[in-house]
Amino acid sequence: MTQTTNALQTLDTPAVLVDLDVVRRNIARFQSYADQIGMAVRPHIKTHKLPQIALMQLEAGAVGITCQKISEAEAMVAADSRLSDVLITYNILGAEKLAHLRDLAGRVRLTVVADNAVVIDGLSAAFADATAPLRVLVECNTGADRCGVATPQEAAALACRIAGAPGLQFQGLMTYPPANGAAAVQAFMTQAKALIEASGLTVTVVSSGGTPSMMQAGDAPVATEYRPGTYAYNDRSLVARGACDWDDCALTVLATVVSVPSANRAIIDAGSKALTSDLLGLTGYGHVLGRPDIVIDQLSEEHGRLISSGPIRLAVGDKLRIVPNHACVVSNLFDVVQVLEAGVAVATWPVVARGKVT
Amino acid sequence: MTQTTNALQTLDTPAVLVDLDVVRRNIARFQSYADQIGMAVRPHIKTHKLPQIALMQLEAGAVGITCQKISEAEAMVAADSRLSDVLITYNILGAEKLAHLRDLAGRVRLTVVADNAVVIDGLSAAFADATAPLRVLVECNTGADRCGVATPQEAAALACRIAGAPGLQFQGLMTYPPANGAAAVQAFMTQAKALIEASGLTVTVVSSGGTPSMMQAGDAPVATEYRPGTYAYNDRSLVARGACDWDDCALTVLATVVSVPSANRAIIDAGSKALTSDLLGLTGYGHVLGRPDIVIDQLSEEHGRLISSGPIRLAVGDKLRIVPNHACVVSNLFDVVQVLEAGVAVATWPVVARGKVT
Numbered sequence: 001m002t003q004t005t006n007a008l009q010t011l012d013t014p015a016v017l018v019d020l021d022v023v024r025r026n027i028a029r030f031q032s033y034a035d036q037i038g039m040a041v042r043p044h045i046k047t048h049k050l051p052q053i054a055l056m057q058l059e060a061g062a063v064g065i066t067c068q069k070i071s072e073a074e075a076m077v078a079a080d081s082r083l084s085d086v087l088i089t090y091n092i093l094g095a096e097k098l099a100h101l102r103d104l105a106g107r108v109r110l111t112v113v114a115d116n117a118v119v120i121d122g123l124s125a126a127f128a129d130a131t132a133p134l135r136v137l138v139e140c141n142t143g144a145d146r147c148g149v150a151t152p153q154e155a156a157a158l159a160c161r162i163a164g165a166p167g168l169q170f171q172g173l174m175t176y177p178p179a180n181g182a183a184a185v186q187a188f189m190t191q192a193k194a195l196i197e198a199s200g201l202t203v204t205v206v207s208s209g210g211t212p213s214m215m216q217a218g219d220a221p222v223a224t225e226y227r228p229g230t231y232a233y234n235d236r237s238l239v240a241r242g243a244c245d246w247d248d249c250a251l252t253v254l255a256t257v258v259s260v261p262s263a264n265r266a267i268i269d270a271g272s273k274a275l276t277s278d279l280l281g282l283t284g285y286g287h288v289l290g291r292p293d294i295v296i297d298q299l300s301e302e303h304g305r306l307i308s309s310g311p312i313r314l315a316v317g318d319k320l321r322i323v324p325n326h327a328c329v330v331s332n333l334f335d336v337v338q339v340l341e342a343g344v345a346v347a348t349w350p351v352v353a354r355g356k357v358t
Numbered sequence: 359m360t361q362t363t364n365a366l367q368t369l370d371t372p373a374v375l376v377d378l379d380v381v382r383r384n385i386a387r388f389q390s391y392a393d394q395i396g397m398a399v400r401p402h403i404k405t406h407k408l409p410q411i412a413l414m415q416l417e418a419g420a421v422g423i424t425c426q427k428i429s430e431a432e433a434m435v436a437a438d439s440r441l442s443d444v445l446i447t448y449n450i451l452g453a454e455k456l457a458h459l460r461d462l463a464g465r466v467r468l469t470v471v472a473d474n475a476v477v478i479d480g481l482s483a484a485f486a487d488a489t490a491p492l493r494v495l496v497e498c499n500t501g502a503d504r505c506g507v508a509t510p511q512e513a514a515a516l517a518c519r520i521a522g523a524p525g526l527q528f529q530g531l532m533t534y535p536p537a538n539g540a541a542a543v544q545a546f547m548t549q550a551k552a553l554i555e556a557s558g559l560t561v562t563v564v565s566s567g568g569t570p571s572m573m574q575a576g577d578a579p580v581a582t583e584y585r586p587g588t589y590a591y592n593d594r595s596l597v598a599r600g601a602c603d604w605d606d607c608a609l610t611v612l613a614t615v616v617s618v619p620s621a622n623r624a625i626i627d628a629g630s631k632a633l634t635s636d637l638l639g640l641t642g643y644g645h646v647l648g649r650p651d652i653v654i655d656q657l658s659e660e661h662g663r664l665i666s667s668g669p670i671r672l673a674v675g676d677k678l679r680i681v682p683n684h685a686c687v688v689s690n691l692f693d694v695v696q697v698l699e700a701g702v703a704v705a706t707w708p709v710v711a712r713g714k715v716t
Binding site: 010012013014046069091093094095097116119146147258265267269274277300301302303315328329332333334335357358 | 370372426508614619632659660690
């Protein structure tokens with residue numbers, strides 16, 4: 001056991017550890033690639049929900065941040081005024097949300113998305129008498145089959161609707177592509193852009209995203225910006241896809257062995273309230289660093305069950321570091337994270353954008 | 359659409375709705391059964407994490423509450439001093455947790471569990487000079503294969519260790535049984551109790567639990583108390599097991615349709631940050647009330663994807679009520695819940711024991 005590991009023995013568990021050295025390296029790696037291909041970076045803060053890391057991303061060269069919900073954006077902006085350029089990649093609806101959006105637009109350079117006329121008309125009604133128009137991107141479905149218009153023709157029709165709507169300014173196109181979706185993005189966006197430009201509008205921004213395929217972002221050069229999220233932390237799902245290695249995983253859950261009830265089974269104090277039930281197609285609920293023989297085969301809310309193919313070789317009181325399947329959802333479960341520098345816990349940061357669902 | 363449903367249209371989404379009329383009925387139903395079979399009820403608060411509902415449980419006849427973590431117990435006790443009898447069904451380890459435990463024991467009637475010598479020795483060291491001994495139950499594995507000693511003989515050995523440990527008082531036995539585990543509980547606990555009593559100790563408490571099989575609690579009459587949790591709310595997993603019906607589900611997630619991108623697909627603003635990825639063996643991530651044709655087939659953090667076997671028949675802006683697969687984990691994701699009386703939202707309650715992982 002190393003000195004570094006010993007320094008973590010005194011932390012109460014379960015705890016989320018964020019290794020800032022790894023975060024910096026992860027941020028620098030993608031920024032360098034994006035700089036090389038001439039694409040702007042607008043990281044999604046859902047992964048860390050921390051203004052401190054958003055600032056590290058801006059300092060590395062990011063043009064702004066991406067949030068999924070208004071309440072997330074409000075929390076980030078309130079925490080640091082340098083977070084002043086925000087894209088919210090979500091259809092925003094309803095009086096309460098629109099009032100918050102209008103308020104936020106007065107404080108930062110704000111862009112939102114829409115994939116249907118109801119959302120566009122709601123945004124327009126809310127911003128019709130605003131001092132400055134709200135920038136709107138049309139969300140396009142390039143194969144992920146979540147939100148987004150289905151065809152370039154529909155994208156062009158919504159672009160015109162936005163351009164003609166009081167209080168709104170058509171800004172471009174946005175998509176959350178499927179894995180390995182660069183070719184689909186390139187095809188859809190090129191056609192949509194041509195149709196829209198033929199109508200006399202300018203497509204200033206074409207925004208794509210997704211960590212799994214981010215190092216192939218250059219294969220869709222129609223995009224002007226990219227929104228990676230998980231890349232700042234990485235996780236077991238990305239190791240499984242070959243996108244990174246365990247050493248690139250900045251977020252780990254520190255857990256304590258609370259019971260060793262049989263020769264090949266141990267129980268830790270990290271269950272679904274710490275690791276979440278996200279499987280992302282994997283078997284088991286996380287990777288115990290240094291113990292590839294162990295599968296976390298079952299979670300209840302406060303218990304994680306570890307099964308080894310051989311003897312479990314763990315004792316009650318042992319501490320383990322676990323790379324979760326999905327880092328972003330873990331960030332949403334903890335009020336604070338423990339920040340490591342050179343392997344030593346140096347600070348406790350509140351997760352200011354945790355639990356922001358609206 | 360009913361008047362009741364209309365009254366919910368103004369709530370911002372996603373939101374958790376808790377129907378108190380249903381909660382009261384659920385609590386009364388099990389309390390009545392437990393009274394009939396002469397078994398004490400000690401509900402697990404993990405399901406609701408709300409002192410208000412814990413008080414409803416006590417008023418109905420519960421003898422105290424169950425918590426899984428010290429921080430949960432602290433939050434509940436701090437919220438209402440009438441929550442003064444607490445069982446923490448978890449192996450407690452480590453200096454920080456033991457200091458909190460010692461402090462909590464000075465304020466309420468506290469009982470904990472242990473399934474190994476390391477935990478017992480740690481508890482004893484922390485309570486050796488306390489003014490009153492800490493009550494300890496031995497946790498037994500009756501087939502769930504999580505924590506717990508494997509045999510009645512081991513239970514008896516730990517009972518003796520507790521009885522001989524300074525600062526501790528052996529109080530009895532505890533198990534979290536598998537589904538339909540009444541026979542296993544009866545066999546294990548009867549044998550363990552006999553062994554322990556043969557050594558001259560008294561088994562005051564035999565504590566069992568679990569909502570799925572709670573109406574068969576009487577099949578393990580060796581138990582003196584029962585710890586149901588989810589019964590207060592119920593959820594889709596319990597409907598699937600035949601334990602209740604949709605009308606018995608007190609917790610629903612109110613969500614808004616934000617996109618209808620194709621004829622059979624709609625997207626709601628409730629994803630894994632609202633519904634969680636817990637499947638509990640089911641297909642899909644929740645039940646849309648009134649729409650058995652819809653499957654919630656995919657969640658990302660802020661998007662839920664709804665697929666219908668026929669036309670989706672939803673419009674952007676529609677609000678839906680969803681019964682989640684697992685109610686307890688949903689409670690852990692929201693800072694507040696909206697409380698309904700007679701179908702109308704009458705209050706917003708903070709979820710005071712949310713996010714208490716330590």
